[in-house]
Amino acid sequence: MIDIIVQAKPVGIEWLSYSPPGWGRNLLQGLASTIQIAIGAYLLGTTIGLLGALGKLHGGPVTRFVLEVYTTIIRAVPELVLILLLYYAGTDLLNRSLAALGYERVDISGLAAGIYVIGFVMGAYATEVLRGGIQAVPVGQIEAAKAYGMPFWQRYRRITIPAMIPFALPGMANLWLIVTKDTALLAVVGFTELATVTKQAAGTTREYLMFYLAAAALYLSLSLISTVFFRWLERRYRRGQAVPA
Amino acid sequence: MDWSWLPEYGPKFIGGIWITIQLMVYSLIMGMSLAVPIGLVQVAGPRVLSWLALAFCTVIRGTPLLIQLWLIYYGIGSLFPYMEGIRESWLWPILREAFPYAIFAFTISVAGYAGEVMRAGFAGVPKGELEAARAMGMRPFTVLRRIWLPRAVQNVMPTLANECVFTLKSTPLAATITVFDVFGVGTMVRQETYKIYEPLLFVAGIYILMTGVIVLLFRWLENRVPRPRVSSGA
Numbered sequence: 001m002i003d004i005i006v007q008a009k010p011v012g013i014e015w016l017s018y019s020p021p022g023w024g025r026n027l028l029q030g031l032a033s034t035i036q037i038a039i040g041a042y043l044l045g046t047t048i049g050l051l052g053a054l055g056k057l058h059g060g061p062v063t064r065f066v067l068e069v070y071t072t073i074i075r076a077v078p079e080l081v082l083i084l085l086l087y088y089a090g091t092d093l094l095n096r097s098l099a100a101l102g103y104e105r106v107d108i109s110g111l112a113a114g115i116y117v118i119g120f121v122m123g124a125y126a127t128e129v130l131r132g133g134i135q136a137v138p139v140g141q142i143e144a145a146k147a148y149g150m151p152f153w154q155r156y157r158r159i160t161i162p163a164m165i166p167f168a169l170p171g172m173a174n175l176w177l178i179v180t181k182d183t184a185l186l187a188v189v190g191f192t193e194l195a196t197v198t199k200q201a202a203g204t205t206r207e208y209l210m211f212y213l214a215a216a217a218l219y220l221s222l223s224l225i226s227t228v229f230f231r232w233l234e235r236r237y238r239r240g241q242a243v244p245a
Numbered sequence: 246m247d248w249s250w251l252p253e254y255g256p257k258f259i260g261g262i263w264i265t266i267q268l269m270v271y272s273l274i275m276g277m278s279l280a281v282p283i284g285l286v287q288v289a290g291p292r293v294l295s296w297l298a299l300a301f302c303t304v305i306r307g308t309p310l311l312i313q314l315w316l317i318y319y320g321i322g323s324l325f326p327y328m329e330g331i332r333e334s335w336l337w338p339i340l341r342e343a344f345p346y347a348i349f350a351f352t353i354s355v356a357g358y359a360g361e362v363m364r365a366g367f368a369g370v371p372k373g374e375l376e377a378a379r380a381m382g383m384r385p386f387t388v389l390r391r392i393w394l395p396r397a398v399q400n401v402m403p404t405l406a407n408e409c410v411f412t413l414k415s416t417p418l419a420a421t422i423t424v425f426d427v428f429g430v431g432t433m434v435r436q437e438t439y440k441i442y443e444p445l446l447f448v449a450g451i452y453i454l455m456t457g458v459i460v461l462l463f464r465w466l467e468n469r470v471p472r473p474r475v476s477s478g479a
Binding site (some may be wrong): 063073075076077078079080082084085088089163177181182183184185187188195198199202207208209210212213215216220221224 | 300303304306308310311312313316319320321323324371386410413414415417418420421428431441445446448449452453456457461468
């Protein structure tokens, strides 16, 4: 006799189990990609933001104008539109320059493209946050550094940036939360991350409500954990500062 | 750049702009009306209500709007057809459309973000003004209507302008649940004409213009509200 093993179709919450036919593993992998994209985009955005802030504060008229256009346009256009524009324009540009150099076309991985797209958008917001942070550093501290004869970069590295961190941290923490949520928009371009995986899972199993609730719970725990982390970081960097009354 | 498609799709874009404006205005009005009690109970409400309001704001602000929208449209929306007798009821023509789900999702989103803003606004009104109002014999509701709410709104005016721009910028998400707003029309043009950049740039331009209008509107509104002449010296 041959036993036919009929795998029982999962019911309700069983769809979330880690092993197939449950989708739990896929959801967690999606969450991992989301976190990777978010961290990459955050680092890229912070770098752009730092350069942008320096450019806005010390650059010539042309640099300042270009940066003003960048931050204004990015902040006025919906992220969804920007993501599509940057994605197509970015891949186009890359492939054209590769072709001009005599290389084959490449398909950019979802991870790299996602980081570049979200990071570029975040850079505009980070520029403003960091510029505000730098301007909040008491002038006396910078003048003191100048008086010691520190050159520009050394002054920034030793004085301005460390002194700016407490002022910029609340804004930068907020940006991290925005970036983690913005990665969900990549689902519209079809990159593999949590929202895309959820969409696939919900569509395949027809358990829409449960999967979207599960995804919401994952995003929520990510932002709650991040909030706790940034609160700790802020306390650390505010050591020795007067507590605002 | 080839813009020859523009005359043909122009009327559709006008319709799309109108849908976008409706999405924004409806969800802002309803979301703000919800944000007032949500902010108020966190400052002056009983413990249970204040805790509930805080939990609501945390959940809304901690999850992506796209997920909320899909949860409401695909998740909750998929339950309705199975309900007894709902197809015959007057609600069915509404529940069948995507537009009301988008309005609902954006409304609770505005309520969550603006609720947090209003909390700060209510908390920022000097106690003395409220005490003065009570000393004049105003009932609690009159204090709220005449003093507390107007002063709180005045406090948060700049943040509210950001909130409006933020809401405008979230409306294109509605296109992912088949609502034909500006972005949805742009997507349609992209699919029908196989052009990538022109429709996207055109849509981006429309959003930039609309953001500009909102910013100017709020600047005008803020100038209309008389400012206290004596600064508090903070």
